[in-house]
Amino acid sequence: MxxxxxxxxxxxxxxRCDPRVVEAMLPFFGETYGNAASTTHAYGTLARRAVEDARERIAACLTLPAQSVYFTSGATESNNLAIQGYLRRWNRPGHIVATAIEHSSVLEPIEVMRSLGYDVTLLSPEQHDSPLAGRISPEAFLAAVRPDTVFASVGLANNEIGVIQPLRQIAEICRAKGIVLHTDATQAVGKIPLDFSELGADLISFSAHKLYGPKGIGALVVAKRTPPLRLTPMIFGGGHERGLRSGTLNVPGIVGFAAAVELCCHxxxxxxxxxxxxxxxxxxxxxxxxxxxxxxxxxxxxxxxxxxxxxxxxxxxxxxxxxxxxxxxxxxxxxxxxxxxxxxxxxxxxxxxxxxxxxxxxxxxxxxxxxxxxxxxxxxxxxxxxxxxxxxxxxxxxx
Ligand SMILES: Cc1ncc(COP(=O)(O)O)c(C=O)c1O
The missing domain is CATH 3.90.1150.10 (Aspartate Aminotransferase, domain 1)
Incomplete structure (x- = not known):
């Protein structure tokens, strides 16, 4: 049958993982199997080079400095690291603004922060009978901001209704008010034109498997700011990813991630x-x-x-x-x-x-x-x- x-x-x-991505990954399961942290020998240095090359290629596609890209296991981890990592380090009373239509990997860590004493406002989007249904207007966002608002999380594009948010305008508000802005860009990267250097968000999450790359690899972008944004790691260990995310790097995944991002962007x-x-x-x-x-x-x-x-x-x-x-x-x-x-x-x-x-x-x-x-x-x-x-x-x- x-x-x-x-x-x-x-x-x-x-x-589906693009066959060209799979092809790019294959050598890193085979002959180039070194641990990217084992830089005392050729296996490790080749792996390290592949990781840094991938970081640079991803950053170049998204108009970012390479050093702002941290590899994680996916957008769930990136969202947790952005929200919990920033606010646990901040560690003072404050108010968070997010939208009611965020992915659960944003909403759940925000609820954890609420349980630790943060005040939270979840913004409702434009209602279903509006031509802008799902959109968060910059005016509504501004109205939710308080003098003690320290952090905001607004997803760039929604995974259910596909709505794209006016993130640049929201970022301008955040910049003016001294609020750190996180965006879950998981559904947007590789799908709509993006220039991260102009987007204005401080923390950006995304994931390879949503853009024809492999599962189990993602990134958190921590924008370069003065003074620098400081995050507490969520995973401790060998100090990989400049101490922000310990754990042996997924070299084939990272190489595939870069190939996937490039294919989308080009x-x-x-x-x-x-x-x-x-x-x-x-x-x-x-x-x-x-x-x-x-x-x-x-x-x-x-x-x-x-x-x-x-x-x-x-x-x-x-x-x-x-x-x-x-x-x-x-x-x-x-x-x-x-x-x-x-x-x-x-x-x-x-x-x-x-x-x-x-x-x-x-x-x-x-x-x-x-x-x-x-x-x-x-x-x-x-x-x-x-x-x-x-x-x-x-x-x-x-x-
Ligand atoms: C908007 C959004 N954020 C986060 C995630 C979680 O991504 P990952 O599967 O890489 O953990 C998803 C995937 O379902 C998503 O659509």
């Missing part, structure tokens, strides 16, 4: 245009097949610049997202529930937009990426339309 694999439409969750505009075109065609087909049965979650279709090129988040009028996905084994997509918990909770992002629990549960997230083809789009659309019609009809018969 020849069963074709499901069409992958979950590129916000992870991306082809960014053409790739994001191609992906956005496929996304637009998919939405057009779904709209013409399903009409009022679906609505868009997140920024309005008339504001394409506010949404990541590969993102689509759709709400069904009369269906549960999980049920629909169960009837679509030929497509790999994600529902509007956080399935990491045993009781799949409705997405906190969709709830923060002002959607009800049933509306959040009636939503699915589609993430298109580099390896999707134009041919897959009508196939995916037809599958979603047919499954929706079938389920709506059987629901109607069942009563």
């Amino acid at each position: 020849n069963v074709s694999p499901p069409i992958y439409l979950d590129n916000h969750a992870t991306t 082809n960014l505009q053409a790739e994001s245009d191609r992906i956005a075109l496929m996304r637009d065609r998919l939405f057009d087909l779904l709209k013409s097949g399903l009409g009022e049965e679906i609505a868009l979650n997140g920024p309005s279709w008339e504001r394409p610049g506010l949404r990541l090129p590969g993102n689509l988040n759709i709400r069904f009028r009369r269906l549960d997202g999980e049920t629909l996905l169960l009837h679509l084994p030929q497509l790999a997509m994600s529902s509007g529930s956080a399935c990491s918990s045993a009781t799949a909770k409705p997405s906190h992002v969709l709830l923060a937009l002002g959607l009800s629990e049933p509306e959040a549960r009636a939503s699915i997230r589609i993430g298109l990426g580099r390896f999707n083809t134009e041919q897959e789009i009508p196939i995916a659309a037809a599958a979603i339309i047919n499954a929706t019609h079938k389920l709506v009809q059987s629901n109607a018969i069942l009563g």
